[in-house]
Amino acid sequence: MTSMPELAIQAQQIRKNFGKVVALDGVNLSVPVGQIFGLLGPNGAGKTTMIRVLTTVLRADSGTATVMGRSVSHEAPSVRGLIGLAGQYAALDPNLTGRENLRLVGSLTQISGRVAAQRSDELLERFSLSDAGNRLVRTYSGGMRRRLDLAAALVHRPPVIFLDEPTTGLDPESRVELWAVIKELVADGATILLTTQYMEEADRLADQLAVIDHGAVIAEGTPTELKRRLGSSVIELGFADDATATRAAELLAGTSTEEPHVTGRGVQIKSNEGTKLLTRLLRTLDQGGIEPETLTVHEPSLDDVFLSLTGKPTEDSAPPVEAAGKRGRGAR
């Protein structure tokens, strides 16, 4: 066996066009072994296309990419032995049971039937699907399919795992469960590249993030670095009337590096220090004898990210949180 490469995934100048659509416009990525790398971007940014290229499903028009030091274009078969893929849309046979789906994938990855059977059971257990294991997948709910799809990516225990929007369509509990699985996989030494549209998810999971838009990486860094650059949360206080709001704003001037901004009965203050500022604001108001009626904290959203990175909102900006059902295979 050759010595372990330091980079699990490396991509240089990857380009891919679909007719006139430029899906990838020279993407560079480096993911060290053992990292969780997040690819963040709005609809149509090129996330799925990038994952397809890196998993040998799609050939790039130009550029080079390697997984564990092997070229995705010239050594595709050996790359496939090293990767697990859970695509954006659950890829399962609806007329097989959950267990049969996992075993089929297992037998297609050259592991013995006995081992495949055992791992299928373990994975069903791990993804809380044991009870549904013998039911046809066509009777599964969206979230159950999603979990089974992720399980199917892990049957052959690949060292490099690609997850395309793994938690879209999951309920909060399943989402937290999945985050735990991802952390476990990495603790076992796996490298994970995942895409997401959720800032919170990227924040929780990723060691390193790349923000991608219109097929190009427009920012890269740790979540903390990016958030610092991407701007700030906004604290909004509501008061009984305009006069109180104005008084409150005067009182609060100087508590933060950013000046308070009055809009009618509301006062907005940008914060780069999270809850610390919140405590200070409330204490100041309390000392001044003013009581706010409402309090809202706006965390930086993906839209804010783009706003601050590109100076313009995303073209078809989707609501960043729990967007409506965009499951199901889109028309192509």
Next chain:
Amino acid sequence: MTDSPLLGHAPKRGIAALPGLVSDTTALTKRNLLMFRRVPQLLVFATIQPIIFVLMFRFVFGGAINVPNGSYVDFLMPGVFVQTVVFGAVGTAIGLAADLKTGFIERFKALPMAHSSVLIARILSDLTRNIFVVTLMTSVGFAVGFRVHTNPAQFLLAVLLLLAFGAALSFIFATVGIMVREPETAQAAAFPVMAPLVFASSAFVPVESMPGWLQPFAANQPVSAVITAVRSLVLGGPAVSDVLIATAWCVGIVAVAAPSAIWMYRKAV
């Protein structure tokens, strides 16, 4: 070391890849055949339709159709056999389109498996279905008065020819299925291609009864060629040249359609 995590599974090449190809093909063929149990409509449709044709032509239209020699049911059954495998081949298109639609094939593409096994397994499972359907139709034929006038060996050869033709057509419909990616569309797209081949053929009526302009096509198109060969093998008469022509069609179709199916599969995501 077999169970050590995060090992990766190196693929094999050349001769060493053969066991992998065999086991992948077996796994996928089994899974395809399981579909006939899980979705029995697939098989019911594939069998009810030709049975209805047999009954309709044997008992309703048959009396009005004059055939050169022998009984109409003996003329009809070879036509029905061929019709069965032609319509059955659409199943190949539907199966592949469904696997593309569910994204199953995208998953396959990222797996360290023998990729040719996807097409091979599809052809094999459709071949198995054809064996079943042809056997069934033979029994139906016998029940309504059809008789083999030659010998069992020639009849067996006729069945092999039918199965070979079905497999050749499967390659064409594999291409169609991958192209349209939508099972319903696959069904719809296949019909206009097949209908003229099946109906403007010698399957149900002698070509001589058709208008003059249609006869050259009806007599020489592949479906008629196979029907003619099957008739010669089953009803008697000189069969060698008919069988050679039909075989040539099968080989020719595979030579063109197999590379196109493989090419389409490679391109498909």
